[in-house]
Amino acid sequence: MSELNLNEVTQNYYDVLKEIGNIGSGNAMTALSQMLGCKIDMEVPKVDLLEFSEVGSAIGGEEQIMVGVFLGVEGDVTGSMLFLVEKQSAKTLISKVMMGMGQPGEDFSEMELSAMQEVGNIITGAYLNSLSTLTGLRIYPSPPDLTVDMAGAILSVPAIEFGVYGDQILMIQSRFFHEVQIDGYFILVPDMDSYRKILSSLGMPV
Amino acid sequence: MGELIKVGMADLKTCLPPNGVTTLGLGSCVGIALRDKFNKVGGLVHIMLPDSTVISNNTNRAKFADTGIDELIRQMEALGASRRNMVAKIAGGATMFAVSSRASLNVGEKNVEAVKKVLKEKGIPILAEDTGLNFGRTVIFYPETGDYVIRAVGKPEKTI
DSSP states (O other), rough: OOOOOOGGHHHHHHHHHHHHHHHHHHHHHHHHHHHHOOOOOOOOOOOEEEEEEHHHHHTTTOEEEEEEEEEEESSSSOOOEEEEEHHHHHHHHHHHHHTTTSSOOOOOEEEHHHHHHHHHHHHHHHHHHHHHHHTTEEEEEEEOOEEEEEEEHHHHHHHHHHHOOSSSEEEEEEEEEEEEEEEEEEEEOOOHHHHHHHHHHHTOOO | OOOOOOOOTTTTEEEOTTTTEEEESSSEEEEEEEETTTTTEEEEEEBBSSSSGGOOOOOOOGGBHHHHHHHHHHHHHHHTOOOEEEEEEEOOOOOSSSSOOOOGHHHHHHHHHHHHHHHHHHTTOEEEEOOOOTOOOEEETTTTTTTTEEEEEOOOEOOO
């Protein structure tokens, strides 16, 4: 099997991957807005081939504190998925989910983190399900894990997986917001050979 | 106070007093700070993976424990440092998530092991370390004093 060469990724491929991000995060947002009982807006997804040095600054700086829910992706497509929300936004999101029962102040209670993990689980599940339906490929999420840490440290996890192939990372990134309160990202990072599978399942010659 | 020189992911920089050298948000990667204890030539390398020899695309020497340390030593020697006077401090190598996909399984731990092995082979003693566990670290190294400052979310700043 020939590997997809990152330097030969054309505009067509970007458009297809962007559409995947659009459909996936569109479904995830529907799940999230049902959960919250309010409307969530979404930006047009970005597909970026980033140098490692740019990874941290891509989502607001390496030291930006984020809540990250991480899942492994298994099945025909392998890789990882991250649901990242800026700390203060995560607080707002959790408070909505828990109907205002969240803990006041800066820190997160066990209950809040657990709620956030469940939110991450449901909406990344919706994302991956729609991707599976679209491509006809089997795509399963592994159980999620959550951390509250610096964006750079969280993003080093998918970056390391790409480090095996080169010095760049291909990310499908969707940004969503609710008024000004919730600011977060979905980042889908398929392994290199999974990109090839996804693209060819959609009829792209690779 | 001098300037702070920034090192990115899979990157390295040398540094002379009074400047310091920093890398932000180390996760499973390891930040290796080296210093010639006599002439105070220093440097920092932010490695991502343990071993360049098992990977075909290994042109970026700063990405791997073996070639990264090698290259940092070389550049420090070019500034007048001597390997037998070098000492090391290391930080990072966390396991950010308890779950992981296959490629990144225990990569933090493997990185730390590889770094220790390489430094041992080079005869460079490790004076201090802050590695492992499950949180990210920002590090700042001052070759003047050899202080390695470590910041983590929700924890007091410490100097090793």
